[in-house]
Amino acid sequence: MQEAWDVTSSEDRDGVRLTWHNWPSSRIEATRIVAPCAALYTPLKRIPHAPPPLTYDPIRCSGQSCQALLNPFCQIDFRSKLWSCPFCLSRNHFPPHYAENITETNLPAELIPQYTTVEYELQSVGQCTVPAFVFVVDVCLHDDELDELKDSLTQALNLLPSESMVGLVTYGTNVHVHELGFGECPKSFVFRGNKEYEARKVQELLGINTFANQQPGSPPVNGAFGRFLCRVEDCNFTFESILEELSGDPWPVPSDQRVARSTGAAISVAAGMMEGAMARNGGRVMLFTGGPCTNGPGSIVGRAKTEDMRSHTDLQKNQAPMFKGACEYYERVARRCSGAQHVVDIFACSLDQVGMLEMKVLSEKTGGLMVLGDSFGQSVFKESLRRVFRRHPEGEVDGGSMMMGFAATMDVMTSREFKVQGCIGPCASLGKAGPNVSETTIGQGGTNSWSIGGVDPSTTLAVYFDITNPGQNPLPQHKRRFIQFLTKYQHSSGKIRLRSTTLCGPWHSDPNDIGPIKCSFDQEAAAVVLARLAVHRSESEEVSDILRWIDRSLIRLCHRFADYQDDQPNTFRLSPEFSIYPQFIFHLRRSQFLQLFNSSPDESTYYRSVLLRESTTNSLVMLQPSLLSYGFNSPPQPVLLDSQSVRQDTILLLDTFFHVVVFHGETIAAWREAKYQEQQEHEAFRQLLAAPQADSQSIMDSRFPVPRYIVCDQHKSESRFLMAKLNPSVTHNSTDSGGGQAIFTDDVSLRVFMEHLMKLAVQS
Numbered sequence: 019m020q021e022a023w024d025v026t027s028s029e030d031r032d033g034v035r036l037t038w039h040n041w042p043s044s045r046i047e048a049t050r051i052v053a054p055c056a057a058l059y060t061p062l063k064r065i066p067h068a069p070p071p072l073t074y075d076p077i078r079c080s081g082q083s084c085q086a087l088l089n090p091f092c093q094i095d096f097r098s099k100l101w102s103c104p105f106c107l108s109r110n111h112f113p114p115h116y117a118e119n120i121t122e123t124n125l126p127a128e129l130i131p132q133y134t135t136v137e138y139e140l141q142s143v144g145q146c147t148v149p150a151f152v153f154v155v156d157v158c159l160h161d162d163e164l165d166e167l168k169d170s171l172t173q174a175l176n177l178l179p180s181e182s183m184v185g186l187v188t189y190g191t192n193v194h195v196h197e198l199g200f201g202e203c204p205k206s207f208v209f210r211g212n213k214e215y216e217a218r219k220v221q222e223l224l225g226i227n228t229f230a231n232q233q234p235g236s237p238p239v240n241g242a243f244g245r246f247l248c249r250v251e252d253c254n255f256t257f258e259s260i261l262e263e264l265s266g267d268p269w270p271v272p273s274d275q276r277v278a279r280s281t282g283a284a285i286s287v288a289a290g291m292m293e294g295a296m297a298r299n300g301g302r303v304m305l306f307t308g309g310p311c312t313n314g315p316g317s318i319v320g321r322a323k324t325e326d327m328r329s330h331t332d333l334q335k336n337q338a339p340m341f342k343g344a345c346e347y348y349e350r351v352a353r354r355c356s357g358a359q360h361v362v363d364i365f366a367c368s369l370d371q372v373g374m375l376e377m378k379v380l381s382e383k384t385g386g387l388m389v390l391g392d393s394f395g396q397s398v399f400k401e402s403l404r405r406v407f408r409r410h411p412e413g414e415v416d417g418g419s420m421m422m423g424f425a426a427t428m429d430v431m432t433s434r435e436f437k438v439q440g441c442i443g444p445c446a447s448l449g450k451a452g453p454n455v456s457e458t459t460i461g462q463g464g465t466n467s468w469s470i471g472g473v474d475p476s477t478t479l480a481v482y483f484d485i486t487n488p489g490q491n492p493l494p495q496h497k498r499r500f501i502q503f504l505t506k507y508q509h510s511s512g513k514i515r516l517r518s519t520t521l522c523g524p525w526h527s528d529p530n531d532i533g534p535i536k537c538s539f540d541q542e543a544a545a546v547v548l549a550r551l552a553v554h555r556s557e558s559e560e561v562s563d564i565l566r567w568i569d570r571s572l573i574r575l576c577h578r579f580a581d582y583q584d585d586q587p588n589t590f591r592l593s594p595e596f597s598i599y600p601q602f603i604f605h606l607r608r609s610q611f612l613q614l615f616n617s618s619p620d621e622s623t624y625y626r627s628v629l630l631r632e633s634t635t636n637s638l639v640m641l642q643p644s645l646l647s648y649g650f651n652s653p654p655q656p657v658l659l660d661s662q663s664v665r666q667d668t669i670l671l672l673d674t675f676f677h678v679v680v681f682h683g684e685t686i687a688a689w690r691e692a693k694y695q696e697q698q699e700h701e702a703f704r705q706l707l708a709a710p711q712a713d714s715q716s717i718m719d720s721r722f723p724v725p726r727y728i729v730c731d732q733h734k735s736e737s738r739f740l741m742a743k744l745n746p747s748v749t750h751n752s753t754d755s756g757g758g759q760a761i762f763t764d765d766v767s768l769r770v771f772m773e774h775l776m777k778l779a780v781q782s
Contacts (some may be wrong), residue, residue, distance in 0.1 A: 025427050032135045032519045033063030034503075035634050037547055039041045039538035041499060043435070043525040044489035051535060052459075052575040055436070055485060056547045058634050060478045061470070061505040061517060062423055069127045070415050071139045071515060076128070079103040080110050083453050086431045086502050090131045096122055097136050104500045104522075120768040128518070135519040140506075143514045149300040150183035150247050154288050158191045158267045158277040159308040159394075163367070166394040167306055168261045170403050175258065177407040179420065179510070180251040181241075183301075185291070186260060189284035190267025191313060195224060195291060196260055198253040199245045204260055211280025212314035214347075217354060220290030242295035275321045279309055281373070282316020282344070285362065285380065286351055293358045300424020302361040302386070308394070310373045316347045318373035319389050327371045330614045330622075338656040344376040352383040354445045359425035360384065361472035363406070366620075367399050374620040378627055379407035383446040385426065385471030389723045390624040401724040419510045425508035426470040429481065431453075433500040435487040435525070437494065439467045441481035442550045445633045456484035458686050461554055473507055476722070480550045492527045499523050515729050536579050539595040545602035546637040553626045561612055572603050576779035584782035587773070604745075604771050605642040605659070616742075625676065628723070636675060636721075643674040643743050648710050649669070650702065660745040660768075664759040666732065671710040672740050675721070678714045679728045681740045689732035732759065 035058040042048050048055065069730035077088040084106040091103040097322070099117040100109050112120060120126065128136050150570040153171060157164065157251040158526035178184065186196040194206040207224055209215060215223075225241040248256075271277050288303045310318040310327065317340055319327050355362050362380040366372040369392055379414050383386050387406065410416045427448065430438050437456035440463030460482040462468060481503075487493065503519040526534050548571070552564050579596055581590040592600075610617055610625050617625075629640055647657040657663040663670065665683050672679040682690065686706075689695075695704040718725055730736035741759075745768045748760045766774075 023421075028521070029063075029634070031065065031067075031132070032521065033060035033065065034058065034519065034521060035540060035543035035546075036521075036523070037540055037544040038535060039540070040526045040535045041436075042525055042529075042535060043485075043493040043497075043527045044264070044487050044491075044529075046489045047529055048485040050578060052571055053539070053544045054482055054547060054551075056143050056480055056543075057501065057521075058478055058480050058481045058518070058543055058546060059428075059503050060476065060633055061254055061426065061428060061471050061503070061507075062421075062475050062477060063633075064475050065135055067132070068135055068137070069133055071137045071536055072127055073139050073141065075142050076138050076516065076518065077110075077113065077116070078561070079106060079108055079333065081106040081108040084108065084431070087504065087518045087520075088126075088128050088779070089518065090129055090134055091500060091520060091522050092129070092500075094120075094129065096120065103500075105431055105502070109749065111361055115717055134521065135517065137515055137517045139509075139518055140514045143155045145512045146299045146425075146508050146514065147296065148181050148183060149302065149510060150185065150292065150296050151178060151635055152185035152187060152247075152288050152301070152303050154187045154189065154284050154303060154305045155264070156279065156307040156309070157188050157264060157283070158279045161266065163308055163394050164264070164266060166400075167308075168264060170400050171261055172258055174403055174407065175250060175254065177404060178250050180249070182250050183247045183296075184250050184253065184257065185247045185288075186257060187284055187288045187291075188264065189280050191269040191280065193280055193284045193287050195287060197245050198248045198256050198260075200759060201253075201256040201259075204263065209283065210314075211278065211283045213283065214315040215283065215287055215290060217290035217293045220287050221294035224291060224294070224444070226291065226294035242291060246291060247295055274323055276312045276319070276323060277309065278313040278321065279307075279311055280313045281305070281307055281311035281377075282347055282351075283314045285348075286309075286315065289355050289360065289362075289553065290356075292360050293354065297358050298425065298514075300359065300361075300510075302363055302424075303355065304363045304365065305380075306365045306367075306394075307372050308366070308368050310350055310371060316344050316351075316373075316376070318344055318371075328362040328619065330619055334597070341376065344373065345379070348377050349379050352379045352446075355380065356383045356469050356471060359471060361386045361424065363387045363472075365389045365399060365403065367394045367396070369393075371618050371620040375623040378623050382444050382627060382630070383471070385444045385473055387472070387723075388624055388627050390620065391726075396726075398724050398726055402722060405722045405724070407643065416509075416542060422510060423473040423476055423507035423515075424471075424510070426505060427467065427539075428470055428506075429467045429504040430481055430500040431466075431500075431504070432483070433498075435493065435499060436483050436485045439463055439482040439484045440465075441468055441479050442554050442630060443482050444472075444477060445479060456486070460551065470505070470507075473505075476633050476636065477631055478637075480547050482547075493525045495527070497525050499525060502516050502624065509606060520776070531580070531751065536593060539579075539597060541596055541599040541602070542638055543634055545599060545606070545641060546634050549606050549611065549641055550630055552606065556612065556626070561614065564612065564636060565607055566605060568603060572600060573775065573778045576600070576775060577781075580779055582776075582780045587776040587780050590776040590780055600772060600775060601768065602638070602641055604768050607640060608765065611640075628676075639673060640675045643672055645673075645709070646671040646713065648706055650706065654709060656715070658745070659743060661741075661748045661759055663744070664732065664740075669706065669710050670740065671714055672743060673714075673717055674725075674739075675742060676723075676725055677728055677739055678717055678725045679730065679739045680714055681737060682729075682731045684732040 079086045086105045099112045151299040188194045192207040192211045197205045331336045334762045361384045363386040389402045408421045432454045439456045440460040442461035445468040447462040447465045450466040501521045505517045581591045666685040670681040747767045
């Protein structure tokens with residue numbers, strides 16, 4: 019119970035989940051535990067009992083290569099007013115204003131034991147400007163789609179704080195940068211859509227003066243403010259008027275060709291304007307597109323309709339001629355945005371692909387958001403856009419401010435016995451080397467510092483560690499390991515904040531007793547960490563190779579930690595700490611993150627990108643969806659994600675994170691069609707129909723992106739959304755249905771998977 023409590027308390031108190039709480043003390047023992055030593059860290063997690071932001075600068079260790087912050091694990095000498103850094107063991111003097119007041123009963127907040135996470139509002143760094151939001155709008159849409167988008171953008175404008183800066187760029191065949199400060203009549207600067215513009219050229223053509231030496235916090239002086247970027251309160255009417263008069267692209271389109279859509283040029287122009295106006299100040303470039311880029315730099319597909327969009331097969335056979343060039347182009351733009359600390363969000367709504375695969379680097383390297391839907395009229399888009407601008411509830415710390423940070427960076431400090439291998443998540447390496455940077459890399463490696471860009475309360479990064487202590491040098495029993503996460507970001511008010519999270523954990527030195535390590539395993543965190551690693555590797559490796567690697571890892575883990583007698587599968591037992599880990603791996607192998615069948619490259623990219631940024635809890639729902647059953651004889655209850663859970667007289671509620679599915683059994687659907695729920699004597703049936711709908715609404719109310727809501731009946735086409743996620747314990751080849759519905763598949767069931775696992779794990 020103690021270890022389980024450690025897991026949940028660490029997440030509630032610090033926003034951290036570790037795969038192992040006890041770490042082996044040598045490199046060789048670390049390889050034997052199979053699952054990596056890693057942390058899932060949510061930098062902006064809302065921590066209920068944390069102190070309010072401290073309005074002074076933190077005290078740093080004076081060690082040349084350390085720079086760790088004062089924290090509750092420091093040894094304090096109250097007589098000589100010295101503190102010892104747990105990371106480098108340096109002794110440091112307190113500054114005078116601390117030394118005068120500090121006693122054992124009068125501690126500053128950062129030394130109080132329960133405040134392992136504190137946040138500072140930095141005083142030595144001047145305040146930045148308020149953030150800017152530039153809307154980049156595709157006008158190559160059908161009229162009804164464009165009307166829906168204009169309506170949503172008008173609502174979004176009213177959700178922004180009145181002091182925020184806002185800009186508007188529209189694009190079709192050409193790119194238009196609208197001058198919002200000129201309200202007398204619509205006025206815009208036009209850029210050719212088939213040409214690549216450097217940032218300096220954009221700034222020159224717009225008349226924006228850039229100051230390379232402008233420091234964060236200094237008042238910006240250039241030609242963009244009051245013209246292309248205006249405060250919402252000053253340009254609200256002008257912005258809405260331009261939107262209202264916005265019409266489709268006027269250039270004629272032959273019937274055998276696609277529209278000329280200059281998405282690549284539009285993003286580059288918007289980024290160039292922001293680099294000139296808001297360098298190293300928070301800002302978001304928000305792209306709204308309804309189709310693939312077909313014109314100019316970053317084109318995904320040619321204009322001729324005879325040319326098909328690239329598929330998974332085309333990519334595997336290198337038959338997508340524009341793919342490599344487009345990826346390289348968006349990679350360059352992403353580097354520019356990341357360097358200027360600006361975020362790129364992608365909102366794509368189309369029944370066909372839009373090039374999410376090529377453009378994903380824009381969001382992943384800058385901490386941006388991705389939303390993929392079928393139509394700008396769907397709640398998947400409309401409600402998701404509204405939730406981007408959520409605010410902290412009034413009465414809380416930061417009440418009324420937006421739930422997002424800008425221009426964020428993260429540094430990781432470690433004690434000497436282990437190093438940082440890398441990070442997987444929405445981030446970009448800052449290339450900062452140090453003594454705690456490992457030579458072996460995972461994800462964004464070779465550094466202990468990353469640019470995160472945009473960050474919100476669910477943004478989660480996976481940081482991987484490499485235990486470097488040699489086996490011949492056992493650590494003393496009392497030795498502890500330390501990790502410190504330092505996240506610096508711009509608050510939506512413009513103030514610069516620094517959040518410090520410091521962790522302390524034990525080492526385990528006895529290779530003959532794996533009990534303490536075994537009891538400290540967090541199978542949920544480990545499953546998410548493995549899934550992220552698998553998705554990261556899928557960018558450069560074949561899926562079949564990744565599946566073999568996952569299988570081998572699971573077999574080795576079970577061989578190491580299960581209880582069994584050699585070569586006797588019937589003696590195989592897993593302790594509670596490991597009992598559901600094989601299930602997570604079974605569902606990961608069958609998930610849309612690794613199985614490309616029946617999904618386009620854009621959809622696969624979208625699913626994977628969301629997995630790489632979401633919290634542990636949300637990621638687990640993606641890996642192993644939750645299933646609730648509603649019936650007359652019992653209250654709603656969780657049931658196995660299994661084909662035997664399908665009954666004719668029950669309703670199932672499936673939550674896959676991306677979809678919320680209400681599935682009616684055959685009998686229930688027939689009664690509903692007969693309208694029994696409208697008859698007074700069948701009040702219980704009416705309540706049964708309403709219960710899953712109410713529960714699904716409560717799931718959707720708190721989620722971003724908003725999931726697609728599907729109501730379906732047994733044996734109807736949309737029931738595939740449920741059936742594809744179920745363990746196929748009953749198939750068309752089964753002799754006994756066991757009361758469930760048969761699934762037409764050749765996939766193995768969880769039972770067969772576990773039988774093979776047990777057989778291989780117990781081999782001597």
